[in-house]
Amino acid sequence: MTKTSNVQQLQAIAKKTRREIIEMITAAKSGHPGGSLSAVEILVTLYFDALRHDPANPKWPDRDRFLLSKGHAAPVLYSVMAQCGYTPEDELNTLRKLGSIYQGHPDVRFIPALEGSTGSLGQGLSLGIGMALAARLDGRSYKTYVVLGDGEIQEGQVWEAAMFAPFHRVDNVCAIVDYNGIQLDGFVKDILDVAPLGDKWRAFGWHVIEIDGHDIAALQAAYAEFAATKGQPTVILAHTVKGKGVSFMENNPKYHGVAPTQDERVRALEELA
């Protein structure tokens, strides 16, 4: 893989990732397009720029760790990992099919290069903190990144973890909230509002960075700010649009967990050309 800090190149990778997400989920006839599309820039900027990793050496002890706590957005992770060379890109459209390594939710039994199996919401931050503590014990400088959904943080365990990390000064873990405002049953503000999110994380002792989660330059700056922040953990509140990049999916709760039809696939790919 070739890493790059060039925003235009990263935007091109993001567009390709969106196309692959649409293709994968359409082929699978089920899946979660909305929350996959909203997290594209977050993951692309990590895997192709910020993350210290080597796809040829997935168990490198000093690699940065990444956990997709909102495991239902697996297609965005699979696309990005495949483009990096971890897994076969030409098999992405086997998503969710029997025998595929691309399971409905990330599963380390099928893709050993994953750092964790996720899908049951609320657990990734605890896992990430454990990895961050291990780094500290071993004197290693790797960092751990955890992407959470905004609906996901309704889970109580997230706040157990949020309380733990600042108290133990775990400054090598970065939580990223994909703040797209929609969960399965509707808009987060109507289901169980999580706002004011910045105040909540600050009150728990986190360094809070609030950005447009589709702005690659802002993401690069946020990851750099996390790396420079010592003594407390960092959370990036990435304001995003659910279904980003496909006009009829944008900000539409329907596309949290419904696959595009063939017709919708064609229209989506035209927009992502």
Next chain:
Amino acid sequence: METGTKYELKPGMATREAFGKALVELGRVNQNVVALDADLSKSTFTSLFGKEFPDRFFECGIAEANMVGIGSGLASAGKIPFASSFSAFLLNKGFEQLRITAAFPNVNLKAVGTHSGISIGEDGPSQMSVEDISLACSLPGFTVLCPADEVSMMALVHAAAEHFGPVFIRAGRAKAAIIYAAGQKFEIGKSVQLMDGRDLTIIATGLLVAEAIRAADQLEAEGISARVLDMHTIKPLDRDAIAKAAAETGAIVTAEEHLVDAGLGVRVAQVVAETHPCVMECVGIQNTYAESGPPEALLEKYGLVAKNIVEAARKAISRKKA
């Protein structure tokens, strides 16, 4: 034939204390061993580890789910974490995390539940764990250990650390009679035959192993010859020893400080049914939660002492003859 007279059953320490001491021993020889607790470290005895290795001890506060998740994260990054709390809280509040972050990805986490069973006494049923064996055994890939005394606990804590994969270790609050001589070897998945006998086999685990020995002594006085197995590993079960016992003695009594609906007894019954069907009786807690009281009185009231095993044995023998 061996008889119960070789077992003095002198009072020993609680298995939770033996766990705490073994964990310190492990910590001294293996830098990768770390411990986590959820505000019960003085009761689970992980405080001993925390005192000697403060950098490798993580006090998680009263947040079991997060503790299990962090433990799994540490394990994923190469550590050998022992996460401990009362069984009732660790297994019930941490179950989803044990499932998703330990069992499912086969992570090297060791979960140690203390204060299991009803012998914790006065604190009462909200603190008593009577479902933990069932819950832990239901998780694919988990190894489930329930040592009977301090010697076996210390040995099996070391064995758990050497075994790669998720392990649940069940420990008790009450002082446990010493069954084994120092230096006795234990192997995960291999039961220990404590007494041999012709007429039936008593398969017991945890605190009930000592009661099984006492029961076998009483049965001997009645002319009934009982084999006694310490089934310290409840998963994976020692199928060979169970099948052999069924074939050679023709009757089995199980004994456990756990609900009979889903613990050692039903697991043994499955093996018996699959190998050599024979008469069986199960001693355990019957479809109820217990209450506050002195441990000895509770064990008596809820049918978990030697005389209950003796009665079950008599019943099994009579059914066998019928």
